[in-house]
Amino acid sequence: MKFIYCPICSDKLIEKEIGDEGLVRYCASCQRPYFDEPSSCVEVLVINERNQILLLKQNYITETHWGVVSGHVTNGETLEETVVREVLEETGQEVERMQYVESYYFMPNELIMAGFIAFVHAKPFNNSNEVDDLMWCEIGEVNKYIARVNNMSGIHFDNSMRVLKMNN
Numbered sequence: 001m002k003f004i005y006c007p008i009c010s011d012k013l014i015e016k017e018i019g020d021e022g023l024v025r026y027c028a029s030c031q032r033p034y035f036d037e038p039s040s041c042v043e044v045l046v047i048n049e050r051n052q053i054l055l056l057k058q059n060y061i062t063e064t065h066w067g068v069v070s071g072h073v074t075n076g077e078t079l080e081e082t083v084v085r086e087v088l089e090e091t092g093q094e095v096e097r098m099q100y101v102e103s104y105y106f107m108p109n110e111l112i113m114a115g116f117i118a119f120v121h122a123k124p125f126n127n128s129n130e131v132d133d134l135m136w137c138e139i140g141e142v143n144k145y146i147a148r149v150n151n152m153s154g155i156h157f158d159n160s161m162r163v164l165k166m167n168n
């Protein structure tokens with residue numbers, strides 16, 4: 001995010017040479033740099049003991065397709081803690097182990113998304129107000145539902161299948 005004014009004191013930021021970072025926006029009053037950084041998110045493919053994939057319907061994201069678990073990293077949290085928290089909050093599933101896949105840059109929202117696979121034993125779904133519906137989907141059926149336009153769910157599913165050496 002590119003700040004013009006300091007979000008703490010609202011002074012106009014200057015540009016300052018900082019180490020080998022080059023010119024960085026800087027608040028002279030707070031003596032604080034503001035790097036042009038993306039927000040951090042996780043993108044999580046949840047898979048159960050029967051190799052079914054958890055898909056979420058979130059109408060505020062897309063009304064026609066289904067996606068995987070995603071969420072913002074909270075300050076003070078590791079990526080792994082975010083994965084465990086978001087999977088529990090959005091689906092009620094408890095992550096038993098996880099595997100990193102790869103990261104994605106989502107231009108429209110300036111997000112860096114760390115992609116994981118989370119392995120669970122299927123538990124009853126919970127009710128999250130961010131999620132309109134949930135389903136366990138057979139791997140061969142996922143392509144009928146998963147969002148691929150303006151959404152990283154599809155590519156993350158593909159990459160996860162490649163990492164798990166499963167055919168989709």
Ligand SMILES: [Zn+2]
Pocket residue numbers: 006007008009010011027028029030031
């Ligand atoms: Zn300031």
